Amino acid sequence: MTDPTHPLDRATRLARHPDGSLAGHTEPAYANMVGPFGGTTAAAMLNAVLTHPDRLGDPVALTVNYAGAVADGEFRIDAVPMRTNRSTQHWSITMTQGDAVTTTATAFFALRRETWASTEAGFPAVPAADSLPRMDSSAFAPWTCCYDMRFVKGFWPEGSKPEQELDSVSTLWIRDDPPRPMDFVSLAAICDSFFPRVMIRRPRRVPAGTVSLTTYFHADAKHLARVGAKHVLATARASRFGLGYHDQSAEIWSEAGELLATSHQVVYFKE
């Protein structure tokens, strides 16, 4: 299903060594200010399980901890099934460069089946993606060029609004660029594609970065495939800033109104 020519597939491609460890390489297209975009790191960690011969079912929960900077270049991932039950499986995943652990993760996979279903969150009232201008990525880190982002609300601070008129909400349409059919790899990366909420809220540029990211997948592989290469609607907000960290909660919706994922993170910020 993956397209070796797409930069996201290059960023998350893993070669399996005889000892079971995996080797990958950061992809220049997804470069951030320093090292790679965290979304591709999360997607590579998830892909280590998705491509594992012992993998059972689809991802339900993924937590990625950004323990240290990932340097541009080679990385190693070890993915270990910690416990396999009849229809569920828990994984522990570690990314290293040399002797340094850069990233840790846990993932919960399960065989999913149809059950009673209900979406309690509401799909935001938004204009169609086609009616909105695409964000100009030229002022941002290279990875932002790998996404077609169309902001409804909460774009990068313009400096024109006083603090008290703002909240931390951003809502945008987003898809991979070049277009790429939606799958867990793409969705895991998109969940980390929001600018840090502290910059939207204050609004100004401050040093900030994700330290831990948890994503819950509400769609299975079959549902995700239906999304195709269309934009998805992404919305994020913070509930608390303080003591050097803030949280962020996000929802990713298909154009058809299916809640594909909810994602939470805690973000370091300075001052």
Next chain:
Amino acid sequence: MTDPTHPLDRATRLARHPDGSLAGHTEPAYANMVGPFGGTTAAAMLNAVLTHPDRLGDPVALTVNYAGAVADGEFRIDAVPMRTNRSTQHWSITMTQGDAVTTTATAFFALRRETWASTEAGFPAVPAADSLPRMDSSAFAPWTCCYDMRFVKGFWPEGSKPEQELDSVSTLWIRDDPPRPMDFVSLAAICDSFFPRVMIRRPRRVPAGTVSLTTYFHADAKHLARVGAKHVLATARASRFGLGYHDQSAEIWSEAGELLATSHQVVYFKE
């Protein structure tokens, strides 16, 4: 600071072996339908780091994965510092019984310092704890007797309301019983004290259980100590039910209106 006579301290007490592993024992007071209450398991995992000689700072993020049932009795915890930076530290934590991994976790700790702060979430409009009746725990699992819970909204299903009139929101005042000063151990356990949202929403009893829980701590040890043994306000809701799982997002507030923690989980349910 811990009180060896308090059942929560018995449930989370760990003896350190020469090889660095920790030994604990489930506490009958916190028994669930099968095995112990997941909140005490989460609290014991966190306590393995809190009591570790190499621990740096306070917890900021904790993810606990319930990989398999914990049997009543002895358990072992191994807590490994995966990476220590100047002011942050990432941990990997595993609970085992015999050869079986029952629980995995990651924790992010940091030295916290005062920064710009803002609470964007709103403290719910609720009556005072003293004005509400305490939940009668006699129909529930033993662990519920370890909490003084006073429901504002979203109590256990009475069977009197049709599905479409309900949402999955529960809001309640809660404190440890016997009263115990608030700390990270208590807060981590309280974050898993909500009944599964699926039972509130439908509303009816179905097999259900947490599979992964992530808590973000917005208070440091000093702020938490100020809460004392008072009730805290807890509120939780789901955004999506389907394919055998649902999410839950929760907030824990001090009586004084400080957001102490936000917590997210994914819950298995049947049918």
